[in-house]
Amino acid sequence: MPQHKLNRSFLLLTLAFGVFLAGSYALIYVLKPTSDTHPSANRISLESPPGGDFTLTSPNGEVSLSDFKGKLVLIYFGYTFCPDICPTNLGNLSVAYRQISQSQRDNLVILFISVDPERDSPQRLQQYADYFDSNIIGLTSTPEVIAEVARRYGAVYERVDDGSENYAVDHSAFTYVVDQNGVLREQLPHTHGPEQFLDVINRYLN
Amino acid sequence: MNTTLNKTLRLTGLALAGLMSFSVQANQAKQLQVDNPFVREMPPVAPATAAFMTLINAGDQPIAVVRADSDAAKTVELHTHIDDNGVMRMREIPEISVPAIGQTELKPGGLHVMLIGPTRALTEGDIVDIKLIMQDGSEKMIQAPVRKIMGMGMNRPAGSGQGMMHKHH
Ligand SMILES: [Cu+2]
Numbered sequence: 001m002p003q004h005k006l007n008r009s010f011l012l013l014t015l016a017f018g019v020f021l022a023g024s025y026a027l028i029y030v031l032k033p034t035s036d037t038h039p040s041a042n043r044i045s046l047e048s049p050p051g052g053d054f055t056l057t058s059p060n061g062e063v064s065l066s067d068f069k070g071k072l073v074l075i076y077f078g079y080t081f082c083p084d085i086c087p088t089n090l091g092n093l094s095v096a097y098r099q100i101s102q103s104q105r106d107n108l109v110i111l112f113i114s115v116d117p118e119r120d121s122p123q124r125l126q127q128y129a130d131y132f133d134s135n136i137i138g139l140t141s142t143p144e145v146i147a148e149v150a151r152r153y154g155a156v157y158e159r160v161d162d163g164s165e166n167y168a169v170d171h172s173a174f175t176y177v178v179d180q181n182g183v184l185r186e187q188l189p190h191t192h193g194p195e196q197f198l199d200v201i202n203r204y205l206n
Numbered sequence: 207m208n209t210t211l212n213k214t215l216r217l218t219g220l221a222l223a224g225l226m227s228f229s230v231q232a233n234q235a236k237q238l239q240v241d242n243p244f245v246r247e248m249p250p251v252a253p254a255t256a257a258f259m260t261l262i263n264a265g266d267q268p269i270a271v272v273r274a275d276s277d278a279a280k281t282v283e284l285h286t287h288i289d290d291n292g293v294m295r296m297r298e299i300p301e302i303s304v305p306a307i308g309q310t311e312l313k314p315g316g317l318h319v320m321l322i323g324p325t326r327a328l329t330e331g332d333i334v335d336i337k338l339i340m341q342d343g344s345e346k347m348i349q350a351p352v353r354k355i356m357g358m359g360m361n362r363p364a365g366s367g368q369g370m371m372h373k374h375h
Contacts, residue, residue, distance in 0.1 A: 083254040091356050157293075166322055
């Protein structure tokens with residue numbers, strides 16, 4: 001019996017240690033966003049972001065990723081006050097969009113999620129997205145929901161407070177590729193030109 | 207290769223001309239050549255846009271652009287982007303320097319003249335006057351046409367996308 005008891009306490013100890021480890025990890029995880037003010041802390045936080053379903057707001061009501069099952073979804077996080085990075089990326093995407101076939105268009109969804117929900121109303125966001133003439137859906141939500149979706153996709157952003165109304169928002173500029181089953185497959189860097197977007201679309205939709 | 211040689215010859219020629227004509231007092235604005243300036247047309251709701259161009263210094267001394275002005279925007283600033291592990295951080299900078307007998311490119315994702323709060327709708331076909339002010343106080347006026355972003359891409363001259371139109375059909 002003592003042997004049995006020893007095994008049992010060993011098991012309990014291991015369990016306790018496991019809980020402690022998990023707790024510490026969770027704590028680090030929870031604390032991480034608060035360290036965002038440190039310049040080097042704002043890195044792509046997850047090696048392989050899980051992605052997953054989300055529900056955000058468009059001018060026409062709620063939109064969920066799962067609404068697009070069976071379609072290829074490209075997701076870009078940005079904001080309408082962005083003078084260069086977002087328009088470059090969305091411009092490149094729209095050039096690629098103009099060169100794909102109608103059936104490819106029918107099976108492709110491009111989402112532009114605002115990382116500046118304080119200033120980007122759904123209407124303003126959609127007006128911006130419509131400029132690119134590639135059927136981009138502009139999506140926003142509460143700051144909390146945006147933060148959660150961004151975290152799950154590995155997108156990071158940080159408001160640069162210069163005291164003015166024209167504050168900028170630093171943000172990662174990846175385009176996330178979600179396949180027809182809703183699975184996050186890859187992230188494309190900002191340097192992707194139209195041809196490279198075209199290659200990706202052709203790879204998933206042929 | 208050939209174009210590099212041509213460019214070098216051209217720059218050397220310009221440099222010599224520059225040295226001869228401004229041997230008494232170097233005027234930085236006169237030694238600065240601006241190639242292919244343009245302003246990016248923005249979506250109607252966007253409150254800011256950027257001007258891009260190539261700055262070519264024909265002189266044997268570095269030139270610094272320390273300020274820019276335009277009647278097309280309420281605020282004009284010199285900016286750069288820092289790519290911090292995929293996070294694009296845009297920052298105002300005190301100057302844009304152009305090396306002696308060399309050039310500096312202002313392009314999407316990098317250095318730019320930022321036009322904040324356009325005073326009119328900057329749409330394709332419009333011409334934006336921009337004044338560049340050098341460290342020595344000399345000034346250079348440039349005229350930058352407004353161009354649509356679609357098809358422009360990173361560093362891509364307009365119209366170069368044509369070649370791939372039928373690649374996948
Ligand atoms: Cu800027």
